Amino acid sequence: MTTPAPRHLQPSPSTSELAISTRGLRKTYRNRKGRHVAVAGLDLDVPLGGVHGFLGPNGSGKTTTIRMLLGLIRADAGTMSIFDREVPQHLPEVVGRVGAIVESPKFFPAFSGRKNLQLLAEAIDCPRSIVDQVLEQSGLGGRGKDKYKTYSLGMKQRLAIAATLLKEPDLLIFDEPTNGLDPAGIREIRNTMRSLGEQGKTVLVSSHILDEVEQVADTVSIIGHGRLLASGRVADVIGDQTATSLRVGVADPVTAQRILTDGGLLVRLDGGLLVVEGFSDGAEITRRLAAHDLFVNELIPVRADLESVFLELTADEGLETAGAAR
Amino acid sequence: MMRLTKVELRRLFSRRLTTVALLGALAVTGLMLFGAFTEAKPLSAPEQAAQQAQFDQAKKDWAVNGDQQIQSCLDAQAEQQKLDPKANFGCNQMEPNLANWGKPVAKFNQMMPNILLAGSYLLAFVAFLVGAGFVAAEFSSGSMANWLTFEPRRLRVYVSKLGAAGLGLIPVAVAVLGLLTAGSWLIVDHLASTAGTTAKVWGDLALMGGRAVALAVAAAMAGAAMGVLLRHTAAVLGIAVGYLVLVEGVFGQAFQGARPWLLQLNFNAWLQHGATYFAQTCKTDAQGNYNCQGVEKVLSFGHGSAYLGLLVVLTVGLAALVFRRRDVS
Ligand SMILES: Nc1ncnc2c1ncn2[C@@H]1O[C@H](COP(=O)(O)OP(=O)(O)OP(=O)(O)O)[C@@H](O)[C@H]1O
Ligand SMILES: [Mg+2]
Numbered sequence: 001m002t003t004p005a006p007r008h009l010q011p012s013p014s015t016s017e018l019a020i021s022t023r024g025l026r027k028t029y030r031n032r033k034g035r036h037v038a039v040a041g042l043d044l045d046v047p048l049g050g051v052h053g054f055l056g057p058n059g060s061g062k063t064t065t066i067r068m069l070l071g072l073i074r075a076d077a078g079t080m081s082i083f084d085r086e087v088p089q090h091l092p093e094v095v096g097r098v099g100a101i102v103e104s105p106k107f108f109p110a111f112s113g114r115k116n117l118q119l120l121a122e123a124i125d126c127p128r129s130i131v132d133q134v135l136e137q138s139g140l141g142g143r144g145k146d147k148y149k150t151y152s153l154g155m156k157q158r159l160a161i162a163a164t165l166l167k168e169p170d171l172l173i174f175d176e177p178t179n180g181l182d183p184a185g186i187r188e189i190r191n192t193m194r195s196l197g198e199q200g201k202t203v204l205v206s207s208h209i210l211d212e213v214e215q216v217a218d219t220v221s222i223i224g225h226g227r228l229l230a231s232g233r234v235a236d237v238i239g240d241q242t243a244t245s246l247r248v249g250v251a252d253p254v255t256a257q258r259i260l261t262d263g264g265l266l267v268r269l270d271g272g273l274l275v276v277e278g279f280s281d282g283a284e285i286t287r288r289l290a291a292h293d294l295f296v297n298e299l300i301p302v303r304a305d306l307e308s309v310f311l312e313l314t315a316d317e318g319l320e321t322a323g324a325a326r
Numbered sequence: 327m328m329r330l331t332k333v334e335l336r337r338l339f340s341r342r343l344t345t346v347a348l349l350g351a352l353a354v355t356g357l358m359l360f361g362a363f364t365e366a367k368p369l370s371a372p373e374q375a376a377q378q379a380q381f382d383q384a385k386k387d388w389a390v391n392g393d394q395q396i397q398s399c400l401d402a403q404a405e406q407q408k409l410d411p412k413a414n415f416g417c418n419q420m421e422p423n424l425a426n427w428g429k430p431v432a433k434f435n436q437m438m439p440n441i442l443l444a445g446s447y448l449l450a451f452v453a454f455l456v457g458a459g460f461v462a463a464e465f466s467s468g469s470m471a472n473w474l475t476f477e478p479r480r481l482r483v484y485v486s487k488l489g490a491a492g493l494g495l496i497p498v499a500v501a502v503l504g505l506l507t508a509g510s511w512l513i514v515d516h517l518a519s520t521a522g523t524t525a526k527v528w529g530d531l532a533l534m535g536g537r538a539v540a541l542a543v544a545a546a547m548a549g550a551a552m553g554v555l556l557r558h559t560a561a562v563l564g565i566a567v568g569y570l571v572l573v574e575g576v577f578g579q580a581f582q583g584a585r586p587w588l589l590q591l592n593f594n595a596w597l598q599h600g601a602t603y604f605a606q607t608c609k610t611d612a613q614g615n616y617n618c619q620g621v622e623k624v625l626s627f628g629h630g631s632a633y634l635g636l637l638v639v640l641t642v643g644l645a646a647l648v649f650r651r652r653d654v655s
Contacts, residue, residue, distance in 0.1 A: 071478045072471050073653035091478045100475045102655075106468030110342055122333045123476050163472070 018084070019171050019202035020046035020069065025078035027064050027226075038064040040226035041078065046204050046219075051197040053213030053220035053234065054206040057310060061226035062206040063103055066175050070100055082171065096124065099164025100173040105156045109149035113140060113159045116148055121166050130166060138162040139188075153180040161192065172196060174205045178212060190216045210309065222313060229313040237309075248274040248285055249298030256294050263288055273298070327482055334490030343459040343559075348498060351452045355445070355502055359509040362441060366432040366518040377428045384422040395420060432518035435527045438510055439534065439598065445506045446538035446597050449499050450545040457491040457549030458562035465557035471654050480650045484554070488642065491546040499542040503535045537597055544638045551645035582606055586625050587633070595630025 025042040028035050039061040046052045056062050067073045069080055071088035080087050082094045107116040117131045135144045138158040143151070151159065157177060164172055174193065178186045193203050193216050207213050213220055214234055221231040230237050250256045253274050260267045266277040276285060282299045289296055338344055369377065388395075399417035406413040464470040477483055514520055552562045578588050582605050585591050594601035603625060608618035 067471075067653075067655060070475050072474055072655060074651070088478070095475070095478050098475070102471060102475070106472055108337075108463075108469050109467055111340060115340065119333055119337055120473075120476050122336070123330060123473075125329060167476075 017048050018045055018081075019048045019052075020044065020080075020082055020204065022065070022069070022080045023078055025065065025068065025080060026076045027061070027068060027073065028076050038226055039068070039075075042223065042226060043228050044221055044223075045231065046202060046221070048202055049197070049200050050218035051193050051203040051205060051216050053217035054204055054223070055208065055210065055213055055220055056206075056223040057208050060208075060223050062208075062223065063175055064226075065223075066100070066102055066173055066204075066206065069173070070098070070102065071095075072102070096167055097170040098173065099167050099169035099171070100175075101157075101160040101164060101177060102173075102175050104179065105160030105163075107148045107156075107159065107163075109147070111148060112145050113148055113151065113155075113162075114144035116159070117144075117163060117166065120163055124167060126166055134162040134165045137165065154182065154185045157181060157185070157189070161189070169201070171202045172204070174203065176206055176208070178207075178209075186212070222310065224310055224313065229310070244280045245302045246276045246279060246282060246285060247298070247300040247302055248276060248289075248296060250274065250289060250294050250296055252294060255292070256289055259289065259292050259294070260285070275302070327486065330477065330482060330486035331489045331493070334486050335494050338456075338460055338490050338494045341460065341463075343463075344456050344494075347452050347456050351448060351498070351502055354448050355505055355509075358441060358444060358448075358506060359513065362437060362510045363513050363517070365437060366514045366516075368431070368517060369429050374428060381422060381424055381427045388422055392421065432514055433522060434511060434514040434518070434520040435523045437514060438507065438527075438531055441506055441510055442503065442531065442534050442538060443594070443597055445503055446541055447593070449495075449502055449538060449542040450593070453491075453495045453499070453542040453546035454549035454552075454566065455563065456495065457488075457546035457551075458553040458566075459549075459559040460491050461487050461550045461553030462557055462559040462562060463553075465553070465654075466559070468655075474654055481646065484646055484649050487554075488547045488550045491550040492543040495542045495546040496539060499539040503538055507531065507535070533599075534597055537599075541593070541596060541634075544634065548638050548641050551641045554645040554649050555641075586629065589634075591625050592630040592633050595625040595627055596634055599627045601625045601630070 022042055022044045025039055025044070026037070027039040028037050030036075038059075042061065042065060044054075044065065054062055054065075064073070068075045069082065069087060071091045074088075082091070082098060085091075085094050087094070107113070108119075111119075114131060114135060117135065118128060121128060121131050132141070132144070135141050138161050140155060140158050140162060143155060148156070148159065157180075161174075161177070172193075174189075177189050177193075181189065190212070193205060196203050197216075197218065205213065205217065217234050219232060220234045220237050222229045222237065247270070248256070249272070253269055253272060257267050257269060257274055260274070260276065265279055268275050268277070279285075280301060282301065286296045286299070396417055399415050399420060403413060403415040403417060406415070464473065474480070474483065511520065549562065552565070553559065556562050556565065574588050574590055578585060578590075585603055585605070591601055591603055601624070602622050604620045605623050606618045607621050608616065610616045
């Protein structure tokens with residue numbers, strides 16, 4: 001099985017500009033039902049500074065990759081480095097600069113949030129006063145004394161973020177940090193990540209939701225079936241991969257479809273609305289229809305979603321067959 | 327390293343299981359002291375009077391039937407001596423003796439080693455449970471992964487956890503044994519006799535207490551290692567109880583020859599500086615009769631310490647290897 005070369009939309013940065021780099025990273029899980037390749041030769045580069053989205057559908061190997069980077073599980077093959085130090089061999093040297101939340105946050109359920117943080121703070125020898133500071137910072141101040149198991153999902157996430165801040169890290173790894181949060185919580189975490197990125201820290205945020213990453217990330221890597229499909233600046237990767245389309249509402253959609261099709265556009269009817277594929281210039285549509293006395297009453301740009309980006313990427317790379325053969 | 331161990335110690339004593347286990351140990355200590363109390367307590371005046379009355383009655387019976395009873399005893403002995411010339415029925419000791427009525431006075435120097443032995447069993451069990459829960463809870467709650475993102479050096483993490491489990495049990499063991507000793511002394515001194523508690527007796531008791539503390543430390547570390555291996559407190563407990571019932575209980579009864587390899591006898595050998603036990607030896611004699619005899623055997627202190635030490639080292643070493651390589655998620 002040959003690995004297709006991933007599409008790098010910007011020249012590979014030199015290593016010293018990278019916060020994280022992996023080459024040929026592989027992990028195979030073995031269980032009773034046999035072997036399962038979770039990460040299949042991943043080459044991931046995360047530039048220093050800013051927010052880097054780590055995108056991939058469920059089961060594509062994001063969490064597995066993050067666990068390997070943090071030394072929680074062993075890689076079968078390949079190399080990894082964080083801040084130019086090879087890990088896991090030199091992980092102890094850099095771990096103090098790395099704050100991470102892997103999957104759902106997990107603390108000692110019977111201890112209070114504060115106690116949990118105090119233990120961690122003591123373990124890395126940072127002053128105790130910082131505990132109350134990060135609790136306050138993450139909006140948990142009032143509930144710090146309650147047992148962790150009584151926390152809501154959102155509060156657990158906040159505590160996990162507070163824990164990563166104990167180290168004053170240069171690199172933050174957030175694995176699906178908005179899982180289970182309400183819109184306000186999601187926005188808050190997004191703002192936290194943004195501001196961390198603006199402070200010059202590197203944030204690696206994994207997600208399977210394109211929108212979420214697009215709003216916060218500067219650069220992005222997309223993986224599927226455990227390997228890199230694309231990486232680069234968000235606009236380049238997502239913008240290039242899928243032409244966005246427009247949904248158009250008019251009084252007489254059939255005539256409008258004929259007019260636009262005659263004009264060389266790809267148009268289909270979808271439940272009373274027209275869908276103009278691969279075209280995003282709303283003004284042009286309005287102008288053409290108005291010329292025939294048809295007036296647009298609704299014009300919705302349709303955003304590319306991860307699924308379509310992903311499908312397109314895998315189709316390009318001929319990966320779907322590889323995936324099916326697994 | 328010291329810092330990590332300190333953090334783990336703090337965590338150990340913040341755990342509810344630890345608190346509950348310590349309270350439980352305290353309660354059992356109380357029960358054991360109550361046991362010492364009932365053993366040391368002399369008979370009350372009415373009880374003594376009843377005993378005296380029984381003795382007087384027996385004495386009267388003896389005056390009437392004594393000679394006849396001796397004679398029938400001697401006849402039976404003579405009958406038996408035809409088969410076994412050494413047979414001795416003790417016919418000359420049949421006369422009632424007041425010393426055999428009532429209750430002998432309890433002696434501290436005879437009671438205390440047994441109390442210490444029971445206390446060490448208790449401590450070993452509590453230590454094992456606390457150690458196992460201390461580590462297993464981290465795996466089952468998933469907080470181990472979080473911990474490792476703060477300290478990824480697995481061996482340090484492992485040593486600090488086992489170290490904390492072992493160190494944390496030292497004050498507990500000292501307190502429980504101290505309480506048992508002081509409590510028993512007060513009780514026995516008050517109600518019975520502490521005469522004959524020489525410096526040598528105290529020395530032996532101190533050594534035994536020291537070995538009991540060491541046993542508790544080893545049990546805590548072995549428990550923690552089992553917690554690493556099995557990852558669930560319930561699994562460790564299940565295996566421990568299953569082992570005690572099936573191997574030490576059922577198997578140990580069925581195969582007496584296996585006793586030197588069972589924990590209990592080795593515990594005794596370690597704590598009491600050598601332990602005696604009975605083993606059946608069976609053989610066919612010249613007449614072709616198959617008969618068995620209980621023979622007293624000794625399991626040496628060296629055997630006990632080497633065997634228990636080896637078990638602890640193997641468990642702790644195996645868990646270290648597993649923990650170093652394990653995928654934690
Ligand atoms: N402990 C494990 N044992 C066996 N297989 C596993 C294990 N953990 C993960 N996998 C498998 O490895 C693959 C990758 O899983 P991973 O958790 O890395 O995906 P992910 O990209 O994080 O997905 P999601 O978006 O759902 O979080 C999946 O197919 C999963 O079933
Ligand atoms: Mg995941």
